[in-house]
Amino acid sequence: MNVLEIRNLTKKFDDFIAVDNMNLSVREGEIFGFLGANGAGKSTTINMVSSLLRTTKGEIELLGRNIAKHPKFAKSNIGIVPQDLAIYEEMTAYENVSFFAGLYGLRGSELKERTIEALDFVGLGDKHKSLPKNFSGGMKRRLNIACAIAHRPKLIIMDEPTVGIDPQSRNYILNSVRKLNRMGCTIIYTSHYMEEVEELCTRIAIVDHGKIIAEGSKEQLKSIITDTKEIWIAVKSEGAVDLESLKRLQGVTAVRLEDQTIKINSKAEINNLNWIIQQLIKDQVEIRSVEEQAPNLETVFLTLTGRNLRD
Amino acid sequence: MKNMLWLIRNTLRSTFRKKSSWIIYFALPLAGVILSMLIYGNTNGADLRVGIVNQDGDRPVTADAIRFVEELGHVKVTMTDEASLNKEIAAGNLDSGIVFGAGYEAAVREGRQPDIRIVSAKGAQVTAYAKAMLDGYVGNVAAIGQAAKGDAAKFDAVYAEYKKNGFKMDSDSLKDTSNVKSMTYQSIGFLLMFMMFSASNMTELILKEKENRTFLRLLASPVSARTYVLSNVLFTAFILLLQIVFTLVVMRYVLKIDSGVPFAVLLASLFLFSLAAIGLSLLLVAFSKNSRSAGALQTLVVTPTCLLSGCTFPPEIMPDTIQKIASFLPQSWLLDTVTELQSGRTFGSLYLNLAILVGFAAAFSLIAVYRFSRNNDVRQFI
Numbered sequence: 001m002n003v004l005e006i007r008n009l010t011k012k013f014d015d016f017i018a019v020d021n022m023n024l025s026v027r028e029g030e031i032f033g034f035l036g037a038n039g040a041g042k043s044t045t046i047n048m049v050s051s052l053l054r055t056t057k058g059e060i061e062l063l064g065r066n067i068a069k070h071p072k073f074a075k076s077n078i079g080i081v082p083q084d085l086a087i088y089e090e091m092t093a094y095e096n097v098s099f100f101a102g103l104y105g106l107r108g109s110e111l112k113e114r115t116i117e118a119l120d121f122v123g124l125g126d127k128h129k130s131l132p133k134n135f136s137g138g139m140k141r142r143l144n145i146a147c148a149i150a151h152r153p154k155l156i157i158m159d160e161p162t163v164g165i166d167p168q169s170r171n172y173i174l175n176s177v178r179k180l181n182r183m184g185c186t187i188i189y190t191s192h193y194m195e196e197v198e199e200l201c202t203r204i205a206i207v208d209h210g211k212i213i214a215e216g217s218k219e220q221l222k223s224i225i226t227d228t229k230e231i232w233i234a235v236k237s238e239g240a241v242d243l244e245s246l247k248r249l250q251g252v253t254a255v256r257l258e259d260q261t262i263k264i265n266s267k268a269e270i271n272n273l274n275w276i277i278q279q280l281i282k283d284q285v286e287i288r289s290v291e292e293q294a295p296n297l298e299t300v301f302l303t304l305t306g307r308n309l310r311d
Numbered sequence: 312m313k314n315m316l317w318l319i320r321n322t323l324r325s326t327f328r329k330k331s332s333w334i335i336y337f338a339l340p341l342a343g344v345i346l347s348m349l350i351y352g353n354t355n356g357a358d359l360r361v362g363i364v365n366q367d368g369d370r371p372v373t374a375d376a377i378r379f380v381e382e383l384g385h386v387k388v389t390m391t392d393e394a395s396l397n398k399e400i401a402a403g404n405l406d407s408g409i410v411f412g413a414g415y416e417a418a419v420r421e422g423r424q425p426d427i428r429i430v431s432a433k434g435a436q437v438t439a440y441a442k443a444m445l446d447g448y449v450g451n452v453a454a455i456g457q458a459a460k461g462d463a464a465k466f467d468a469v470y471a472e473y474k475k476n477g478f479k480m481d482s483d484s485l486k487d488t489s490n491v492k493s494m495t496y497q498s499i500g501f502l503l504m505f506m507m508f509s510a511s512n513m514t515e516l517i518l519k520e521k522e523n524r525t526f527l528r529l530l531a532s533p534v535s536a537r538t539y540v541l542s543n544v545l546f547t548a549f550i551l552l553l554q555i556v557f558t559l560v561v562m563r564y565v566l567k568i569d570s571g572v573p574f575a576v577l578l579a580s581l582f583l584f585s586l587a588a589i590g591l592s593l594l595l596v597a598f599s600k601n602s603r604s605a606g607a608l609q610t611l612v613v614t615p616t617c618l619l620s621g622c623t624f625p626p627e628i629m630p631d632t633i634q635k636i637a638s639f640l641p642q643s644w645l646l647d648t649v650t651e652l653q654s655g656r657t658f659g660s661l662y663l664n665l666a667i668l669v670g671f672a673a674a675f676s677l678i679a680v681y682r683f684s685r686n687n688d689v690r691q692f693i
Contacts, residue, residue, distance in 0.1 A: 050531045051530075051531065052527065052530055052531060071533075072533045075531060075532055075533045076533055078531065080527070080528060080531040082524060082527050082528065084524040084527075085523075085524065086523070086524040086525045086527055086528040087523075087525065088325065088523070088525060089523070090325055090328065090329070091325060095324075099317075099321050100528060100532065102317050102321075103314055103317065103318075103529065103532035103533065103534050104532060104533060105313070105314075105533070147528065148528075
């Protein structure tokens with residue numbers, strides 16, 4: 001069963017088309033990765049699914065009901081974890097969760113139970129009387145999640161929930177996402193950290209210029225680019241690397257430099273490794289190691305969109 | 312409705328948790344009332360402080376005249392000499408002085424006008440009461456002197472009889488309400504100014520919610536934008552009502568300022584004005600991109616309009632043109648309503664003033680709603 005069904009969804013801002021005739025379905029029990037560079041249209045899509053924006057055209061169905069016709073039903077069954085923290089600094093952790101849960105009609109002992117449950121779930125049970133202004137970035141992110149889950153939504157939309165936090169909090173959040181999923185929640189997850197998406201998501205959609213350009217499991221996406229290989233060359237210093245001369249070599253489709261490693265995408269059928277190494281030697285670049293990588297999501301994304309996810 | 316109450320409850324709780332809210336919403340209007348009291352309360356109801364200089368020695372008739380002044384109501388007498396009298400008046404320790412010149416008794420015994428000088432630094436209106444009473448008394452005694460025609464024994468006999476009967480005077484104290492009216496007018500003026508600032512502060516919460524992104528979560532919940540804005544309006548109206556009630560109660564029952572207008576009528580008039588203040592603050596929010604620009608716009612609009620309409624000082628001191636401009640401001644209409652009510656008009660007869668206040672509220676709110684609804688950007692709230 002599909003929890004979310006998007007059909008021919010379009011959103012225009014004057015002449016600018018932010019979402020262009022998008023079709024997408026998210027199945028029950030999935031952790032669905034929604035990938036796109038900045039400005040690709042994913043936030044606009046999420047805002048329309050959350051009823052924060054009106055659609056220009058098309059339909060969105062949640063649990064089989066059109067959200068335009070049943071906005072209260074849709075809102076009651078969705079939990080939003082926005083990228084920017086959406087909590088009140090002057091209210092305690094308990095008051096924050098309780099207030100937002102109260103907007104979904106919870107009252108009395110039920111509200112109290114759900115609030116405590118949500119705070120315990122994100123590991124803030126013992127901090128329920130503390131003000132968020134005294135929290136670390138990771139704790140605030142966890143409170144941001146607690147505010148979205150206390151009303152037990154069927155679909156949780158997490159927009160960059162791990163931005164700017166320490167590895168410990170990040171692991172906690174990733175484990176929480178898995179736990180929520182095991183408890184029966186369907187999750188839409190967006191992130192700029194490709195490894196998170198690769199690790200968590202059962203299915204992924206790549207959005208570019210307002211359109212879904214690829215959709216499927218990790219394996220399905222990787223299989224799209226069998227004609228591409230990725231070569232990683234670790235170098236001693238980045239200074240002498242001339243990326244433009246590498247791009248001009250036959251078969252090379254994209255070149256980028258990250259953490260003293262040159263990452264080259266190339267057509268699989270052309271054996272150009274010797275030429276690449278010769279070019280680097282000519283440029284007096286000291287090579288430390290050379291590896292040919294199996295295609296990963298990053299390669300898929302770069303190949304399909306021509307952009308890095310963090311662009 | 313449940314969600315609206317939930318939103319109002321939450322806003323009330325977070326608002327009154329801050330000490331600054333108590334100061335802004337209650338202490339500042341009260342400070343305005345106290346300031347008005349200090350400005351207009353000095354001369355209201357206080358005794359007249361009179362210094363008396365007796366240059367006629369221990370003459371019994373002169374001593375009786377001095378006693379007459381001492382026994383007048385609302386007069387506090389201090390015996391002094393002429394040099395000290397002028398100094399004390401100049402220093403503000405005395406309001407006026409009466410000098411009984413040498414030969415006072417001799418003059419009245421002969422039926423002549425005696426030498427009495429009245430000194431004041433505050434004008435005739437301050438001394439008018441004491442002077443009028445004293446003139447009556449001296450006139451009577453001089454009349455006895457005239458009738459005695461220089462016969463000292465006859466004068467003493469008639470004067471003794473006059474003293475025995477006493478100087479019959481019935482006096483009714485009429486309250487001088489002019490100062491109280493001015494004080495009330497200015498207190499209400501300050502209250503209006505703080506109501507407008509308070510309304511702006513509270514509607515700015517809409518923009519602050521937008522800035523801290525909590526509005527995204529609110530609108531993603533089953534709360535509609537309309538419900539949210541309406542809850543803010545109701546919350547603001549509730550706080551303004553509390554502000555009005557608190558200020559009026561303190562004015563009337565603690566500071567004992569009788570505005571001359573029934574409590575409920577003044578409350579109703581001010582509440583109508585609060586609707587206009589809320590409408591204006593919504594308008595400012597609708598035209599502001601963030602809370603900082605709303606704050607700047609609020610100062611730019613509220614402060615000068617309050618000055619023009621006479622909230623901080625009487626409008627009469629301003630040129631006619633400025634006074635005419637003030638007619639386009641809701642504060643002027645409310646202050647005019649208060650003045651008319653103080654002069655005895657009934658609440659119902661001031662329907663034009665009240666309709667204009669409602670009109671201001673409706674016009675401001677409609678423009679704000681139009682502005683809100685024209686915005687298609689979710690970051691702009693609706």
